[in-house]
Structure formats: C-alpha cells, structure tokens
Amino acid sequence: MKQASGFEKIAARCWNMLNEGKPFTPIFIVGTMLLYHISSWGDLLFWQNILLSFTVILPMVAMYYIYDFPLLLRNYLWLPFVAYLMIFNTFQLSLLLFALGLYFFFTVWFWGTFYYHLRIGTSWLNFTRFWKLVLKNSDSTSGNAQEQMPKFLLLLSLWQLFYEQFAVQSAAAINWQSYLLFIGGVLLYSVILHRNLFDWKPKQYTTFTNNIPMNSKAMNKRVITIVIDGMRKDRFQAADTPFLDTLRKNGTEYTQMETVYPARTVVCFTSMMTGTYPYEHGIKSNMVWKLGTKVETVFDSLRKVGKSGRLLGIAHLVDSMGDDVDTVTAVMNNDVADYNIIERAKVIMKEKNPDFFKVQLIGTDQTGHSRGVLYDEYLEKIAEADRLVEDFVKWLEENGYMENTTLIICADHGQADGIGGHGHLDEGERFVPFFMHGPTIEKGKIVEEKHSLVSLAPTITYLLGAPFPSHSRGPVLTEAIKKQGKEEAS
Template identity: 60%
Template sequence: MKKASRIEKIAARCWNVLNEGKPFTPVFVVGVFVLYQALWGTFDAGAIGWALLLAVPLFAVIYRYDFPLHLRWYLWPPAVMYIGWLGGFSLELQLWAMGWYFFFTVIFWGTIYYHLRIGIPLDNYKRFWRLVLKNSDSTSGNAQEQIPKIVLLLAYLHSAAQSVPGDWQAAFGPLGFTAGFALYAYGVHRAFFDWRPEEPEQFTSTPLPKHPPARRVILVVIDGCRKDRLEEADTPFLDWLKRTGTEYTRMETIYPARTVVCFSTMFTGAYPRDHGITSNMVWKLGVRCESVFDKLREAGKTGRLLGIAHLVDAFGDDVDTVTAVMKNDEADAHIMARARQIMEEKQPDLLAVQLIATDQTGHSRGPLYEEYREKIEEADRHIQSFYQWLKEKGYLEDALFIVCADHGQSDGIGGHAHLDEGERFVPFILHGPMVREGHRVDALRNLTSVTPTICYALGAPYPDRSRGPVLMEAWKPEACVSASATGDGS
C-alpha cells in the first residue's frame, strides 16, 4: 500500500485553498478580475491596485462570515443594493466570472480532477453540475453561496477601479457600504445562525477503572457515512455488530463537520475552540492540546492513526498515511491491507483506520445515488474481513472494536460542515467482551466521547482538554469498577 508522498501532502494543503469556501472566494475573485483586465480591459495597474486596496475590508468581512444553508439567501439584498447605489455591474465581467466558476467546479474539479485522482468517469460533468447547484455547505462548490459573493465583490472591484486612485473622498461610498455590510452580516448571524450544537464547558471527570477493560482498541471510521443511507444499505456484518454490541442512535458529529475538524475532536476529546482545527484548511500544523496518542505514550502504550494526508496536519507523526490518488473502487481494500501490515509490524494498543471510498463517492457522485449506498456495502465487507483477520491472529482478545463515521453528507456534492440534513448524526457501534450485547443508547452524545472512552478502555489518562463523557452506558457492570471505588485512588 503506497504511502502519501511529501508532494501529495503539499498538494492536499494547496487544494484546500480552492476547496474551502473562505480562501476560495478571494483567490477566485481577484484572479478572474485581474485576468479580465489583462485580456479585455485597459489593465491600469494603478486602478487595479486601488480597487483591490479598497476591497480588502469587504474581503475580510466575507471571509469572517459564512452564509451557509438558508443564510445564503441573505447575500443577495446587499449585492443588489450595492449595484443599485454605486453601480459597478459589468455584464461581460460577470459572465466571464460565471464561466470560469462553472469550468472550475464542474469540468476541472468534478470531472478532470476526480478522474485523475480516483478514476471517476469523464462524463461526470453530466451529474456534477446539478450537485454544485444543490450543495449547501460553505465550500467552493456551493454555487448558491459563491455566486452572490462573486457578483458583489466583482461589482465592488469594477466600480472602485473606475475611480481615481488615491481619491479617498470618492472611496467613502464603497467603504461606507462595507461598514454597513459588516453590521448586516453580524446581525444576520446573530439572529438566524441558530442550529449550532451546544458545547458544554465541563471536562471529562469519570474515574479511570482499577483494571482497564480492554487490552486493545480498534476503531474503524467510515469517512462521510450518512446514518440514514447506512440503514438502507445491505450491511450484514454491521447489523451483527449492532445485535451483539451497543449502538448509539443519536451520536452527533462536531461543528463544523469537516474531516480534519472531526478527527481532531475524536482524538483529543476537545471542541475546535480548544484544539484549534476549524476547517480542512489548517494554517498552523498540529492540534494545540493533548491528544489520545500523547496520553497513550504517557501510559506506556502506543497508538496509530491510518489515514490520508489531510490528517498529518493535525496529528503529525502519529499518522501512517495512505495515498488518496488511486481508483476509488480499490481504495478501501488497499487501506485495509495497510492496516493489517501496521498491526503485524507495530501491534499498537490503539489502531484507528480511516476508510475513504464512501466519502469520496459522496463528493464526486452525490450521496443520494446508488453508488454511495454500494460503497457503504463495500465498507461493510471490508470491515468484516478485517475483523475476521484480527480474530484469527488473536488481536481481538479482550479488544474493544468500534465502528463509526466522522460526519454524514448532505445533498449535492456530498458537502458537509454546517449540519444540513444527512450530516448531523453518525453511525456509532461498540463491540467486545466488555460491551453490553444488543443494547441501544438513544441519549444524545457527540464525538468528543471517542477519546475519553478509548482512554477509559485502555487505562490511560484523559487529555488536558477532553470534554466528552465516557460512554459508560455501553460497558458491562464488571467493566465499570473504578480505582477510586476500591480505595486504590483515582
């Protein structure tokens, strides 16, 4: 199984500049504006520089405030108001930008990029344009959010470029609009951004057990697996795990539900405000709090995370990478082969494995199509084969086996971040000799519980910012005897 190369890690970070909505908007708008001026305009460097200088505050406001889900409709009134008040609407410039936008999202991203990286058919553009129009999360592929932002910013730049460079009196109008837009954006988010889950202030406080109930923890994450689509799929092995283990039916992902954010929470027990990873675009490498891998080392144990290059940005050398540049139909099989190799060579006390094919199918083909359900069914077979191999090798003796997802996926290009329908709740199953059989937990929990539950199982201290409760409902009574309850300390 090929590892992610240094070039692939750098390329993944560069791609996030264009994939994440926040950095994409200024990069795209400035790029198409300057290119238009060079090819079709007068290319007055002074006027372009003046326009870009005046636009910096507006770019900053738009970078600061996402307008996800239904909030994106609130972008159109300011755009219409600016054009009606200060002008700046150039039909040629706007058509130029829209042409480049749909070329980038539908042809380059949805067709060429996915074909070269994971083998998607070259006619994917026939479906991908519909997915871009339906996507609701704040990525570059969210047309209903990006288009009004592009229209507004280009009108602003075009009108500013018509003014005399250095004429601050003439700049009062655009700058005044920016101030008003900032207040408007703040008010919209204050009044209508009301679906973000609560983030409790408490830290994990469950006393550790006198005798750790597990010798090893195996965690398999089906990246981007929608819970409702899993329930529709033919997954006999996962169904067996549910019948003979404990299922959490209301396990909630983390906000914002981006892969690196969710994994950072899963392996620190902390919210993004604590671990510092707030999108897949990681400006400063490494989580800024302790992780489960740190605490396992402190306890004389080892942990490994097997995943794609993105996860190195959060966990560095604790990650064994796999390349994400391969046919999607082969990806999960290669990952599981690498997982077997790691288990035999390193025999970690914690092995976490990221399966990527389901997520990549959701992004490239859409999560409401048959291909997505089929990838979930493939994941079920891969997990069953891996489980049987672990059992035959003796690695499952007194082991806790967990299957979950990091986030779901909404309609469109499989977007996920702001908890649209299909994103919020994820599958979560625990299995092992210390786990209650045939048990369902319907209480609301979230992914901050992953790390404290692993620490409890292995007898390792909790990380310093771990906030999630240990999933005590899953344990058999004999696994819940704490050291403090026996008089041996906590």
C-alpha cells in the first residue's frame, strides 16, 4: 500500500481550506464576487472599488469566522439577514442566485460526486443522494448548508451594496451610522446567543492526571489501539460485528465515552495522544495552521523510557504528530481502503515492532461522509471493519505480537445525520464505542460513568510504564485494569 505522497499532504491541507467551515466562508464569498464581476476584471477602477468595499465588510467577515453558530444556533443566522433587508432595503437577486447555484454546484457535484468519485470511487450518480445530505448536515464544514447559506447571502449583499456605492458615489455618501449600528447589533446578538445557548460542550478536566500515581513498571509489553474512524455508537450496535462483540464482552466496555469539541478527526486524535484539549495542544480543526502540537504526546513519553510508538493514519495526522505518523494514501477505492491499511499495519509491526501501535481505519468514516450514516452501506462498512480487525488480531497472535498486549478498540468521534457530519457534537457524534481487552484488563465489565477520550493517553503510558504526557488531564482508566496489576505496578 502506498504512503501519502508529499503532494497528497499539501493537497489535503489545501482541501481543508474548502472543507472546514471557517476558512470556506471568506474564500467562497471572494470567489463568488469575483466570478460574478468577471467582465470588469480589465478595469482598474473595479479592483479599487472591490477592495475598498471588501475592507468595509471585513468586520462582518471576521465576526462570522469567529462565531460558528453551531446546531440550533444556525437557525438564528437568518435574523441578521432579515435585519439587513429591512435596514438597507436592497439586494442583488442575480448575485444571490448565482451564489446559491455555485454553492450547491461545489458541495453536491464537485465535492459530493466528482471529488468522491476520484478519491474513493463513489458512483457518478452520488449527487442524487448527496444533495439531501448537504441540506440536513449540521457539522462544522462547508457542507453545512443551513449555516453557510445565511452567512454568505448576508456578506455578499453587504459587499455588493458598498461596491455599488463606491462605484457611483464617494465614501462620504455611505450611511456609516446605519452600518456601524448594524455591525454592533450583530456582534451583540452573536455574543448573547453563544453565551446563553451554546451550552453543550463536554465538561473538561481542570487538573492534570492525578487519579493514580505514574507507573514506572510496565504492566504490558505492548498496547495496540485500533480507531474505527467515524463509527457511530448506535450504528455499531446495529451492525454485524461478531468479533468486536466478543472482545467487548470479554473485556471492559465504557458505555459513556465522550469525544472532544470540536469533534474533527485531527483534533480528536491529538487529544487522544496528548491527554488534553484543543485550547492546550493547539490543534483546533482539521485545518492546522501551525504544524505540531504545543504539548507532549504519548510518543514523547515513551521515548523517555526507551520505548517506541507509531501511528498509522491518513496524511492529515502528520500536521499534528509529524514523524511519529506512518501515512497511508486516502486516494483509493473505499472498498479496499481498510484492507490495505491492515496489510500496511502488518508490515509496520514486522519492520518497526513498536511498543505502542495505533491504527486508523478510514472506510466507515468515508462511507458516512459520501453516502450518509442511516443507510445499509454504513453498516456494511462497520461489518467489514470487524472482519479486518479479526484478521489483524489473528495475525498478531500467530506472530507473537499479542503476548501480554492490551487491545483498545474505539472511534475518534461519531457521525450525525446528513453527510456523516461531525464537529459540533450533534446527536450521534458525542459518545463513541470504547472497549479494552487483554490479560491485565477486567473481563465482562461495563463502566457506565461518563469518561473522555483524553484518558487514552495517560492510560497507554500507565500500562507501558512511561510518564504521563506533560499536559495530560484525563484520568487513567483504572476501572478496566485488574487489581493485581495495579498493585504490582505500585
């Protein structure tokens, strides 16, 4: 299986500029405005007026960049647009229709059909389902139509208004008082909404890991974690997964394992590997502006005691964890993606023999994004992951890699309805499958208290006799560890 090339890593970063909702909005309005006025590109006065008018609306662009208006809050985005129409009493219908057409061309055809066909082999007819998924989607990407539409319709209307005034009049003729009052009103409105209604973020641990002393004596020879990316908990329970069910029932299951906010893949993986939250490790979306984490990872902790760890995953993860990642190309038919990843995992085990190995399976997540989570294809992809994990574990056993090894199975986040959305913690995203299995792990135990994925990092280092990562806040998952093992470690 091919590694992700340098070009693919750069392309992934570029795609995130369009995929992530925050950068998409300004990119989209600039592109739309320029295309709408393409006939004027040869006029120097046009460029002067378009830049001046854009400068005027920059405060509104910044406001909509800072405030996401997630989930139910997106319904309130239409009120500023209605207020604009009432106050300024003008809009360019042809511009707004052009913007709507361009948006749905990008999301439904270019992204949902053309992009997914080239990257993972979906049908050229994927648009026949994808348009419904975009309208329903609630995640923090550009495919969140109910959030993006009121944002770009307002920003484009304001930009066109000031462009026309600069083109035919002087800046002195602009009603600055009305505009400043409008901006101030939208800012106050946004602050009040987010302070009073945006109240569903997971509660964070405020202290560093301290529920058990650091363990200087390894309990396990190896820890292997398999992350089935985007595996929604209730859909996992509905899927045909006999092997994973056996591991779950003969190990310790955490039924209320919570992901972090925002529930984006690179964010979640980074929190799992550092034991802390985005505000501290610095990775706040899949779009990573500054490469690397600000704090120690599991891999750093293991190096302190002469041990090694590897993460096998897609190119996005390099932006966070750098050289500790072995990449896999995400450009392959989704029918063979996870099979190829497992085959690559076997090669890495043979060649590098890491003490800690984390493998990301991507097929379930990609199916959810391209075909939705409420369809049979999604369940079938989870069932496929079950068979591949079984194959990998049997291979590990046959080659002696499962001796005194703890196996951890989980998802990084769930997926909501629509295009398998995840980010804002809509229903189906927040709680993920999570269970542990191995000789030092309690058998047949169910832990129903709420826990967080930030506990993964300190639990791994505890089992392997390494110090907790420097900013680890999640408690070690001691409920899963056999009492005898804890006593020996202490």
